[in-house]
Amino acid sequence: MSGPVFDIKSLISEEAQVPPRRNLSTEAADALRDLILLEKLAPGTPVPERDVAAGLGISRTPLKEALRILENEGLIEYGPTRRPRVANPSIEELSQYISVLGALEALAGETACKLATDEEIIAIGAINSRLLGLPRAVTDLEFFRLDMEFHGAIVTAARNAPLGQTHRQYNARLWRARFMSSRQSDRRANTLAEHCAIVEALSARDSRRTANALRNHLKSTIRNISRICESSESQDSVST
Structure with a gap:
């Protein structure tokens, strides 16, 4: 599948971008958590790692850790192909x-x-x-x-x-x-x-x-x- 599923950059304001002096993974998790809470990332929405990392202004390594944090919180889940998406619990x-x-x-x-x-x-x-x-x-x-x-x-x-x-x-x-x-x-x-x-x-x-x-x-x-x-x-x- 080519191209991003959605324009993540349009959802992330400059204020939400991760400041370099703070823990990148934690800050990225905080930013994504707010997007999920506000349903700017709706349940079931795929979360393309490359686009999200670019939108947050970080590399994919801290983003992967941020996604693991959110997975432990039940906000992110992985499908059969191990691609992350917003969880949609019953x-x-x-x-x-x-x-x-x-x-x-x-x-x-x-x-x-x-x-x-x-x-x-x-x-x-x-x-x-x-x-x-x-x-x-x-x-x-x-x-x-x-x-x-x-x-x-x-x-x-x-x-x-x-x-x-x-x-x-x-x-x-x-x-x-x-x-x-x-x-x-x-x-x-x-x-x-x-x-x-x-x-x-x-x-x-x-x-x-x-x-x-x-x-x-x-x-x-x-x-x-x-x-x-x-x-x-x-x-x-x-x-x-």
Whole structure:
């Protein structure tokens, strides 16, 4: 097959190009991750290594490492010919991963109630206050990153290294799914309300209520992702 599958350079702004002073593989993975989250690289899209490397201003060696990072996160997969493409997991796969992530975050919340310092709990509440105070014009990506900072702070406050490592692995695989859920305008109000319930329970150091609030928060993510997938399938059937 001759020529690029798509014009990768048109998707990558000059700001997204990898600065030479930083880790090339990590920066390339960050740039591609954002393109995948924003669906500028849609699920199932081939990722031609030569064109992507040229678009990012790097060689193919660090790009291959960046693709391995994203493969470990479940964002990139390889077909039978070992050519990379954007992963397109099924709703069943996503639901299974989110169920596990919900259990991990529930455990983190329960443990944080016992081990977190008052300062850490105040800091978690402050992150939520920043979310509540974001302007209406905030970008989906800005909101999502702060949302993930909130969840990460709770896991960190649990002071459990194996739990933190496992949570990072599962959360990485669900990065795009959680972003899809977060960017829905009707979902955002629910997210903030659920966060407030989590902060209230955590501030009271009520481990059972905190765990349930976090578990229910992730269950609502599953429901939202299911609605998004069903809506997408309906649109596809209408268009065909």
